Amino acid sequence: SLILAIETSCDETSVAVVRDGKQVLSNMVSSQIDIHRRFGGVVPEIASRKHVDSITLMIEQAVEEAGIKLEELDAIAVTQGPGLVGALIVGVMAAKSLSLALQIPIIGTHHIAGHIYANRLISELHYPCIALVVSGGHTEIVYMESEGSFRLIGRTRDDAVGEAYDKVARAIGLPYPGGPHVDRLAMEAKKAVELPRSWLAPDSYDFSFSGLKSAVLNALNQSQMKGEPLDHGELARGFQESVIDVLVEKSMRAVKEYGAKQLLLCGGVAANKGLRAALTARSEADGVELVIPPFQYCTDNAAMIGAAAHLKWKQGAFDSLDFNVHPSFSLEKWMGQELEDKQ
Numbered sequence: 368s369l370i371l372a373i374e375t376s377c378d379e380t381s382v383a384v385v386r387d388g389k390q391v392l393s394n395m396v397s398s399q400i401d402i403h404r405r406f407g408g409v410v411p412e413i414a415s416r417k418h419v420d421s422i423t424l425m426i427e428q429a430v431e432e433a434g435i436k437l438e439e440l441d442a443i444a445v446t447q448g449p450g451l452v453g454a455l456i457v458g459v460m461a462a463k464s465l466s467l468a469l470q471i472p473i474i475g476t477h478h479i480a481g482h483i484y485a486n487r488l489i490s491e492l493h494y495p496c497i498a499l500v501v502s503g504g505h506t507e508i509v510y511m512e513s514e515g516s517f518r519l520i521g522r523t524r525d526d527a528v529g530e531a532y533d534k535v536a537r538a539i540g541l542p543y544p545g546g547p548h549v550d551r552l553a554m555e556a557k558k559a560v561e562l563p564r565s566w567l568a569p570d571s572y573d574f575s576f577s578g579l580k581s582a583v584l585n586a587l588n589q590s591q592m593k594g595e596p597l598d599h600g601e602l603a604r605g606f607q608e609s610v611i612d613v614l615v616e617k618s619m620r621a622v623k624e625y626g627a628k629q630l631l632l633c634g635g636v637a638a639n640k641g642l643r644a645a646l647t648a649r650s651e652a653d654g655v656e657l658v659i660p661p662f663q664y665c666t667d668n669a670a671m672i673g674a675a676a677h678l679k680w681k682q683g684a685f686d687s688l689d690f691n692v693h694p695s696f697s698l699e700k701w702m703g704q705e706l707e708d709k710q
């Protein structure tokens with residue numbers, strides 16, 4: 368299949384052309400980070416407007432870069448949710464127009480399924496597998512018994528990892544999005560400030576990062592009140608080590624309990640150098656096959672949406688032109704949805 372995929376769930380406008388859910392012919396990404404940076408985070412109204420400004424050009428560029436003609440496309444895929452409602456609508460409207468004009472099917476696609484299937488762009492997947500999803504809005508452990516079957520076995524009870532990174536970064540005066548900056552500081556630091564780890568119940572795959580975030584903010588406040596300097600690098604390293612310890616431990620435990628053949632790292636925080644290194648070392652030690660996408664497929668991009676949409680393509684599960692965006696959308700619902708619709 369030759370699929371044109373559109374992703375506009377947050378602050379990246381992205382369009383890709385993907386063959387058979389794995390071969391990327393083009394993957395154009397236009398980030399709005401520079402625009403949102405001065406507000407310290409994504410402003411939804413501005414995000415929607417910027418998507419409108421750039422979507423048409425991005426589609427043209429993706430098609431040109433792929434070296435294909437629009438008539439060759441088999442389907443249009445588009446992120447249906449989760450994400451910002453206004454931002455999602457821009458992508459879905461563009462996708463519907465293309466679907467109508469070209470008379471080809473449209474596939475509403477789940478953003479987190481995209482982050483997970485980004486791994487399909489670089490590796491065959493072997494089931495059962497475990498996906499560790501770490502992004503700006505999600506921190507989840509997903510068990511996949513077979514292709515396209517998603518079972519959430521753990522999730523964060525408060526902050527997502529990326530969100531915690533961005534808040535810590537803001538507290539130490541780093542620009543938005545702070546994740547990569549905290550990562551760099553942590554990797555350069557010689558020592559780590561001692562910070563707590565939140566394990567929750569021994570058998571739980573859930574996460575909690577708000578306590579850790581508060582510990583970082585407290586350490587900063589204490590140092591300010593006492594006038595004792597606190598090394599931001601050492602603080603960043605302490606924070607990063609705590610996050611990584613818990614993510615690695617829980618995902619490796621899930622791999623063992625579920626007899627997974629592979630561990631997939633997914634989402635924007637998968638770009639974290641410390642996490643990639645720690646998971647790689649631990650997987651090698653434990654004889655687990657680890658798949659990590661290259662940086663450009665970790666943060667939001669449309670190629671991953673094309674990869675996930677291929678699941679639906681194979682089932683012939685297309686959407687009708689009146690489908691809606693789902694700002695909060697579960698993986699299970701996405702895969703079961705066609706059944707409900709057809710009944």
Ligand code: ATP
Nearest residue numbers: 502503504505529544546547550635636638639667
């Ligand atoms: P979601 O996918 O949950 O809807 P999102 O799409 O906004 O959320 P992504 O684009 O997948 O999130 O990831 C962005 C997040 O990844 C931001 O919080 C950013 O700080 C974080 N991030 C990116 N690079 C790194 C890094 N090297 N270390 C830590 N965090 C990082």
Ligand code: MG
Nearest residue numbers: 377378379667
């Ligand atoms: Mg983003």
Ligand code: FE
Nearest residue numbers: 502503635667
């Ligand atoms: Fe994302």
